[in-house]
Amino acid sequence: MRIFRIKRQLRRRWKKWRRAIWTISACGLVALMAWLGLLLSQQMEDLMAKEPIAQETLGKLMEATTSSEPPQEWLESLLKTDQARIVHLNKIYTCGEESEVLGKMKPKEIALIIKEHPDWEGRLGAGGDVWLDERINGLSDTCSKDGYMGIDENGNLTLFEGPPKKEKVLKTFFQLDVETMESVLPEDVLRQLQEGIRIQDVDEYNSVLSTFSDFALEQSEKVMQQN
CATH class of the missing domain: 1.20.5 (Single alpha-helices involved in coiled-coils or other helix-helix interfaces)
Incomplete structure (x- = not known):
């Protein structure tokens, strides 16, 4: 018990x-x-207090990005005079180039054209003429009508006006490793390259460049990267 x-x-x-x-x-x-809630509340207050600083920093970054384009010094020096100059427009296509003369213009007229076309690049030539470059994603009239990609007598991948046998060179890209190509590629592909591959659109142009860039000699590849 x-x-x-x-x-x-x-x-x-x-x-x-x-x-x-x-x-x-x-x-x-x-x-x-309760202690954790107080600590969290204090951290939130600190973050809220720092928010204007973050916004100010972001604003400065945005401003720096917006104003990162270098000033066109050639245009500034041009505006200091009242001399009229001949203006050339160089249209740089993905395949091919075309040039035309816009006429003789005063510096203020040239500045107005640059303002209306901010994507154009300008420069002052050695002879005093003004050259404007417009880059266009597409084929020039010459390329679309008679553009061929082929190999020249020195083994370079080249853009021709007409078949390569006419030897009207528009642009030279890089030197090819012909020996490797002959040991790897089918004969009909090599024959087609020698006779010229007709370029009909931008996709075909880029495809040919991409395909044969695998056979570019190392020295030529370095030159392309530098350019």
Whole structure:
């Protein structure tokens, strides 16, 4: 009987201790959550306080990006005089180039053209004429009518006006490793390159360049990368 009484007393004491432990734990958890909430609130206030600085930095970066284009010094020096100059427009296509004379213009007229066409690149030639470059994604009239990609007598991949046998060179790209090509490519592909591959659109132009660039000599590849 005495043992049973001791057990009952121990059970009662354990229940009291357990309640006390739960109470203390709950209070501690509440205090911890309150402390974390205060810390988080303080960090949020710090971030909010720094936001104008971030916005100011972003604004400066945007301003720097917008004004990153170099000033056209040739145009500034041109505007200091009132001398009329002959203006040339050079249209640089993906395949081929075309040039035309826009006429003789005063510096203010030239500046107005540059303003209307901000993507054009300008320069002052050695003879005093003004040259404007317009880059166009497409084929020039010459390329679309009679453009051929082939190999010249020196083993260079070349753009011709007409078949390569006419030897009307429009542009030379890079020197080819002919020996490797002869050992790898089918005979009909080599024959087609020698006779000239007709270029009819920009995709075909880029495809031919990409295909035969795999056979470019290392020295020629370095020259292309530098250009």
